[in-house]
Amino acid sequence: MKRIASYHVHTTWCDGHDSPEAMVRAAIEQNMTDIGFSAHAMWPFASEWHLSPASYGDYAAEIRSLKEKYGAEIRISRGFEADYLEGASAPDRATYSPFSPDYLIGSVHYVPAPAVFGKKSKKVEPWCVDAPAAEVARGLERAFGGDAKKAVSAYWGRVREMIEGADFDIIGHIDIPRKRNGELRFFSETESWYRREIKNTVKAAAHSGKIMEINTGAIARGIRDMIYPSLEFLNLAFEAGVPITINSDSHATDSLLCAYDQARLLAFNAGYRSASFLDDCGWTSAPLDSALAD
Ligand SMILES: [Zn+2]
Ligand SMILES: [Zn+2]
Structure with a gap:
């Protein structure tokens, strides 16, 4: 069976524009087989774009009721996009298990x-x-004195810490510093230090067995051609045996499958022929859309 899924979906519970039910209906209309909700979470903290700690139970209950209502039409799963912030918050199953x-x-x-x-x-x-x-540039100046190599290396260090130290399923938008690099040009992806960082991170990902997402969210938000991760990253990940899933990081009903053809093609070009999907018994592998294999 063909599987079309996104496990990275935001709603009005955090910074999304549409309700979970509106997203489920849109997903069914778009012939998706799976939708997974991933509210921004930073337990036990919150911000204007994270779930407030008092809302976790209600969020979980609403997704559960949608599973009951629409379960015959689409596979619905309930997740969190949990922040890793050194020493403060981590995407750990034990923390979120309640x-x-x-x-x-x-x-x-x-x-x-x-x-x-x-x-x-x-x-x-x-x-x-x-x-x-502008905020990325300001923060870079304030926190790292404008030293982009130091800042971006620190980012990769935190990603590896998270992968190695926390118990979770999917690594979110793994090379996100690229998102604003088109405008700000604060680092070069071809320099040896950057290449070393991505190699070391691929190694950590492969060793952990975690799934890495191909994330198309930046395209829906107007950043042309920006899919995470880069082809170079994906090539290394394929060679190292890192499993993938394709996610839209969607915040509205009209972007649930944004740029999926492009994402599948990217995965295909890196060598991938299958992706990970969530079943009752856990994560399994199924073919990438065969239409692109020709
Ligand atoms: Zn995110
Ligand atoms: Zn997200």
């Missing part, structure tokens, strides 16, 4: 400033890598 998630996506959105960066006594806010370009 809300019985089917899976967890682990994402790094914030990179803490190095403690020694000249302002030891002053609290410096972490660098938010997933923000509008």
Whole structure:
């Protein structure tokens, strides 16, 4: 059976525009076989775009009721996109188990400033890598004195820490610093230090057995051709045997399958012929859309 899924979907429970039910209906209309909800979560903290700790139970209950209502038409699963913030919050199954998630996506959105960066006594806010370009640039200056190599290397270090230390399923938008690099040009992906970082991270991912997502979310938000990860990253991941899933990181009904053809083609070009899907017994592998294999 052909499987069309997205396990990375946001709704009005966090920073999405549509309700979970509207997203389920749209997914059925678009012939999707699977939809997984992944509200932004940073237990036990919150922000304007994260679930508030008081809402976790209600969020979980709403997705459960949708499973009952639409279960015959589409496979619905319940997850969280859980933040990794060193020493404060981690995408750990044990932490989220009271809300019985089917899976967890682990994402790094914030990179803490190095403690020694000249302002030891002053609290410096972490660098938010997933923000509008001006904010990314401001944060880079504030937290890392504008040293992009240091900042981006620190990002990769946190990603590896998360992969190696936390218990979760899917690694979210793994090379997200590229998102604003088109506008800001703050680092070069061809420099040896950057290539070393991605090689080391692929190694960590392969060793962990975790699934890496191909994420098309930036395209729906107007950043042309930006799929995470890069083809270079994906080539290394394929060689190392890292399993993949294709996700839209959708925040609205009209972007549930945004740029999926492009994502499948990218996966195919890197050598992948199958992707991971969630079944009752856990993650299994099924062919990528065969239409692109010709
Ligand atoms: Zn994210
Ligand atoms: Zn997301």
